[in-house]
Amino acid sequence: MTAYRLASGGLIDRSNTIGFTFDGASLSGHAGDTLASALLANDRLLVGRSFKYHRPRGIVTAGPAEPNALVTIGTGARRDPNTKATVAELYDGLAATSQNRWPSLAFDIGAVNDRLSRFLSAGFYYKTFMWPAAFWEKVYEPLIRRAAGLGRTDLPRDPDGYEKSWAHCDLLVVGSGPAGLAAALVAARSGLRVILAEQDFVLGGALLSETTRLDGEAPFVFARHALDELHGHPGVTLLPRTTVFGWYDDNVFGAVERVQKHSATIDAARPVERLWRIVAKHAILATGAEERPLVFGGNDRPGIMMASAASTYANRFGIAAGRSVAIFTNGSSGYRTAEDLSAQGVEIAALIDSRTDASDRAPDGVRVVRGGGIIDTKGRRRVRAVIADRGGFEELIACDAVAMSGGWSPVIHLACQRGGKPVWSQALQAFLAPEAGDGLVMAGAAAGHYRLSECLDDGARKASAIVEALGRPVAGFERPVVGEEVDPSFTALWHVPGARSKAFVDFQNDVHGKDLGLALREGFGHVEHAKRYTTSGMATDQGKLGNINAIGILATMRGVSPAEVGTTTFRPFYTPVSFGALAGSSRDEHAMPVRRSPLHGWAARHGAVFIDAGLWYRSSWFPKAGEKTWRESVDREVRTVREHAGLCDVSTLGKIEVFGPDAAEFLNRLYCNPVLKLPVGKARYGLMLREDGMVYDDGTVSRLAEEHFLVTTTTAMAAGVLSHMEFAAQVLWPELRVRFLSVSDQWAQMSIAGPKARTILQAVVEDDLSNAAFPFLAAREVRLKGNLKARLFRISFSGELAYELAVPAGYGEAVADALMRAGEPQGLCAYGVEALNVLRIEKGHVTHAELDGRVTPDDAGLGRMMGTGKPDFIGKRLSTRFGLTAADRAQLVGLKALEADKDMRAGAHLLKDGAKPSTINDQGWVSSVCFSPTLGTHIALAFLKSGRERYGEKIVVWDKLRGVETFAEVCDPVFVDPENRKLMA
Amino acid sequence: MRYSALSIFKQALAGNLGWTPAWREPQPKPHYDVIIVGGGGHGLATAYYLAREFGIRNVAVVEKGYLGSGNVGRNTTIVRSNYMLPGNEPFYEFSLKLWEGLERELNYNVMLSQRGIISLYHNDGQRDHYVRRGNAMMMEGVAAEQLDRETLKKMLPFLNFDHARFPIIGGLLQRRAGTARHDAVAWGFARGADRLGVDLIQNCEVTGIRREDGIVTGVETTKGFIGCNRLALAAAGNTSRVGEMAGLKLPIESHVLQAFVTEGLKPCIDHVITYGAGHFYISQSDKGGLVFGAEIDGYSSYAQRGNLATAEHVMEEGVTMIPGLSRVRVLRAWGGVMDMSMDGSPIIDRTPIDNLYLNCGWCYGGFKATPASGFCFAHLIAKGESHHVARALRLDRFERGFPIDEAGAGTQPNLH
C-alpha cells in the first residue's frame, strides 16, 4: 500500500461517499474528488500505459497538463476516451477504463516494445519497413496502428446535446487563483462587466491547495469570501468548469463549459457542453504556472509525481501520495512539499536537492541530500526506491513515492496563439508571454510573479489599470495579510546527468533524453525539427510538462541559450475540445436549414416524392397507383405534358425585382444579351457571364414597366446572382440609378405546359390569353377569377405551349388547386423536376449540368445571343480570349442512343469509334441523359470537341466506371419541335 | 549512410551513437548553376530531381526558416490523383506513380499508405459530376470505382446514413490514393538531394533578386549575395512577395487554410473520406490522430492561424458526416498560407524574365503534387521546356484563355 486517504483535511466532503469503477473494480471516493484523487485514495497507482513503449504509468499532476493518467470515462455511446483523470470530477456511477493495454493494464503485451526500445529510437520508422513495398500497408502499418493510438471509439452516435453562446464583457479573467480573484474583485467593485472562467470545478485555483495563510486563515477561506462577494455583483458571471481554449482576433476567446460532464444521468433538455465565444474588451490571463518535471533516469514510474501535485493531493484532497516520499527538487518548491507532507504526518524518505548552495530549510527530521540527483528508480508498477547520486556517491533510498520539482513555467499558452513569440527570461529561467497589446495582459504566476502576495497585488494592479483605461473610478482592494511565504526560486536543471535508464522528457509519447540527442546528431536540432522527428510535445498534453525541458536539453547540447532555441508554436486548443462542443446543435437534420416552396403542401397532397435541391426540397415526381418505378411515373408525366398539359412547381427559382431609371441600362450590362430595347410586357431569355467570359447563370428578364423589371435566376444561383448584382450596382456602377429586391419567397410560381395549357389557364384567368392577346414571351400582370392579381409569363422550358403563373405565396396552393380542378377534364397532371428535366433535354435546353462554370455561351450553342454590339457587359472583354474562341472547344450536341440494350449515363466520356481510350483521345463528356418517352429512346446532351460540325457521327459513349460502352449518334441538341411550332401555338 | 533494418540493428547495438546527420549544413558558395528559393517539399524535390534525373548538381536550396517549415509540414497528408480535367489528371497521376516508388528511391520511409480515398456524393448532380471525374481518371488509365449507398454502409458504417440533412447516395473510390507522413517527405527529399551534392541552406532569407541587363544573376540573402545561372522560385504561400522582388505580378492571392488533429485513437477510420455536402475531409494517421480540414478561411492572409468561426464550421461538417466524432476531442488547430491561384490550379513555368522560373499556385493541393512538381520543375529548368504532363500549367493560360478550373468557380480565388 502506497497512497492513502489521510484521516482528516482537504476540501472534500467526507460525509458524501461516491461510488465509481475503474476497469470494473468498484471503488469509492468523496464529493470534491477528481477521478485521480479518488484513484490515489484507493492506492491505484497504475492507471495507464504510455504510447510507444507501453510502460506502466501513474498520476503525475493534479491538473490539465496530465500526460499519463488518461482513461476512458463512461459507457456505451457516452464513452469519452482520453479523459484526464486529474481534471475529471468524480461523480456517482462514474465508470473509468484504462487505455492502450492488452490484455490488461497490469499485463500488457505491448510492453515488449520497451524491451526492444533501443531498436525503436526516434524516427526509426523512417529508416525501415520499406521492403518489400506491399508489406507496408499489409503488415507493418497495421501493426504500428494497432499499437499506436490511445483510447478506443467505434464512433457511436452521440446521444447528448450541445449548444453555443456568445458573451460580452469588459473584462474576462481566465483563472480563479489569487491573481484572478483579486483582478475580478477590483473590476467587479469598479462596476465592470466581468466574466471569470475557471477550468476546475471549484473556483479558487492555487488557493485551494495553498497553505500560506491569508489574514490568518486558510487561503480557501479568502477564496470563498471573494466568490461570495463576486456572486453579489450583478455584472459578474462566474464560469466554473469552463476552459478558455483559444484567443482569437479582436480579443474574442473560445471557451468550453462542461455543463453535464460530472453526472451519470444526463438531463436531455440541457447540453452536456456549451461553447462560449467571449467578446472581451480586456482580458487578464491569470492562468498560473506549471511545475516542471525533472528529467532523471526512471522518472516515469507510477508513484512519481510533481511536487506541487503531491501538495495538492495532500492539502486539497486529503491524500498522501505515499507512506515514504522521496522529494527531488532544484528549488524551494520541493521544501514546501516536504512541509505540506510532513504536516500531514507523511514520512519524507529524503529531500534530494540538485543545488549545493541552497539555503532552504527542510522540516525538522527530514534528511536533505544537497548537490544530489536521482539517476535511477526501482520498481515496475510502482516505484520502490530511488538511486541518488551525489558526487559519484550512490545511495539506494527506499520510498514508495517521489515528488519532483524542476522549477516553474508561467502558463502563457493563450497569449501566444496569435503569432506573438514567447520571450525568454534569464532571471526566471522561463519563457514569458510576449507583449500582447491593449486587449490582453498576464497577471500573477502567469506573469512570472510566483509569491502569493505578488499574485494578489499583480491581479489587483492589472485590473486597476484596465478600469482606468475604461475611464472609470478604480475601487479599492485591500490585500489580505499574507503569512510566511516561500521564495519560489530554483536553479534550472534540464537533464539530470548520469541517468541509468530512460529519462523521459515527454512522458506520453515516450520521448527520452537520448532521443533528443539522436535528433541533434542527425541534423534535427531545430526545435521544430526535434519535435517532429522525436514527437516530443505532440502528445495530448501538447508538451505542457515536457517542452521546456526539451528546449533546455537542446540548448545545452547545442551550447546556446534556451532563448536561441525558442519554443514550438502555441496553438489552439489549450486543452482538447470535443467536436460536439465546437459543432453545437448544427448536426444531422439540423446541419442546414430547410427551405420549402409555397407549393410544398400542394405537392405533398398530390403524393410528390421530394428531392434535395440545395436547401430546398423540390417535388421530384408524382407516383400514381400502380406505378412501380420512378421511370414509369416520369414517362407518364412527360407524355401527359406533351399530349395534354402538366403543372410544375417552379417557385424555387430566384426572383429579383429591379427598379429605376437606369434599370434597363444596368441589366443590359449585367446580361450578355441585349436588354435595353426589351418592350414593356415582354420577357426574354437572359444569360449572365462572369467577367472571365464563362456563363454564370441563366434565367428570364421581364419588363413589367418602363423602369421595372423582374429577373429570374436558377434555383442554385439565386443567392449568388443577387450578390453579384449588388456588387455591380454598389461597386462597379454606383452612378446608375437602380434598386432591386429579392422576391423569391414572396411568389408561388407554377409552370403550366402542354397543348391544353391555354385552355386550362383561361379557366382561372380573367384576361384574354389568346395567342394574339398574350403571345409567346408576353409577360405582364393579369387578374385571376376571384380578383387576385398575378403575374403571367409565356415562357417555356419544355418546348410546349407554356406559361409561368406567379401568385402571392400565400395563395399558391389555392391557385394550384384551382388549376388542377380546371385542368382535370383536359388531362392535366402534376409533374416534378424529373419530368421537367426530360422535357428540357428533349428540347435541348441547358441547366447547370451543362453550365458548369467552364462553358462559354458559344459552347452551349448560345453564342448568337451575345450582344457583341453593346459597348460593355460583364464578361464581354475576356470572352474574346484565344482559348475561349478556339475551334476545338467542346460544344453542346445531342446524342441519340444506337444500342437499345445499353443505356447512356451522364458523366460518360466520348471517344471516336475505334480510338484507344486516353486523355488525349478524349472527345468530351455527357452532361445530361434521359429516356425520351417522346422519341422512345435514350437521348443525351453532351459536350463534344467541335461538336456542331459532327452531327451524324457515330461516337462511342465511354463509361468505363460502370463498364458500359455504347454507340450514339451525334445530333442537334433540339430533339423535339425544332421549328418551335408547339411553343408558338 | 544507408537506412535499413540492418542499419537500425547495428546502430542500436552501438547505442545509436553512430547515426550521421541526414544532411550537411553548408555555407553558401558564391555561385550555383541553379538556386531554388524555398526549402519546402516542392523546392527540395526540385533540387533532388535536378541532381538525380538531369545531372545538375551544383544546386542550392535557400530557405528562410528550417527545411520543411512551410506547407509541407502543415497539410493533411493526402495523396491522390482523382482529378477531372485533362490539364490536371495526367500530372497528378504522374505524381502518384512517383510516390509509389519514392521510398525505395529515396531510401526513406515516407509511410505512403494507400488506404483509398472515398469522395461522397449526396445528389444526382454530384453523382454525375463524380462519374465524369471517374471516367476522366480511367481515360488516363487510373482506376476508379463507384460505390453505391449499400456498399458504403458496409464499408463505412459510421457515416451518417439515417439522419443526414443531405443523404449520402454514393461515393467515388480511388484505392491507390491515401496518405503519407508529410515531414518525412521533406526530409527524404532533403537527404536525397544532399547526398547528390545539393547545398541546403537554412535560415537564409531571400531579400532581393539581382538582375543585370534584365537577366537574373542571383539573389540577395540574409547570408549575402549568392549568384546563379538560373533561379527557381518554389515559395508557395509567399510567391507574390518573392516574385515582387523580380517585378513579377502574379495571379495569386494568399489565403489561410486550417487543419486539425484529434487526440490519438485506436484505428477507427481506414480511408480518406471527403464530404460532398461540404468541404470536410478526414483520415487517421498511423499515430492514431484523426487529421482533418475543410475549406479555406476565405480572406487574404499571411498569418498561419485561422479563426474560430471557420473551425466551428469544420466541426459542424464533421459531425454531420460522422456523428460519432461528436465525443472525440480535437487536440490542435493550425494554419498554412496557400497560394490561391485564379483557377485553382498550379503554375510550373518560365517567367517573362530570363533565367527566372516559377512554381506556385498550389492552392491547397500541393502536398500530393510534391514529387511531380519537383520532377516537372526540374525538367523545365534543365531542359528549358515543360514536361509533357505539366504543359497546361502555364503562367499565361489566364490571359490566353486556357484556365484549368476544376471547381468551375471562375477567377475568384477563395471559391476554389
Place this chain on the structure above:
Amino acid sequence: MASLISCPHCGVRPKEEFSIRGDATPVRPAPMASDEAWNDYVHVRANPRGRIREHWQHVAGCRRWLVVERDNFTHDVFSVTDAAAGRGGAQ
C-alpha cells in the same frame, strides 16, 4: 482574421455575417482599355503582406458591399467603409 467586423450601417457584427470577395484594389477598366489592363483586373493580384483593401459584403445584414482595410498578417482592421461611398455612388 477579425472575429468581428464593424459594419458602417449595422455596427459590430460577427464575421460570419459577411462574405468575402477579394482584393478591392483593382478597378474595372473602361470597356476599350488594353488587353493587359483587363487581364490585370481579372487575374493579377498585388497580394502584398501587410495593409490591404478587401471587398466584403454584409450578406446577413444590410447587404451592402464594404471595403475592409486591414492588415493581412496581424489581422488588425483599420477601417470599414461602404464601397459605393468611396466611389461617389448613391447610398
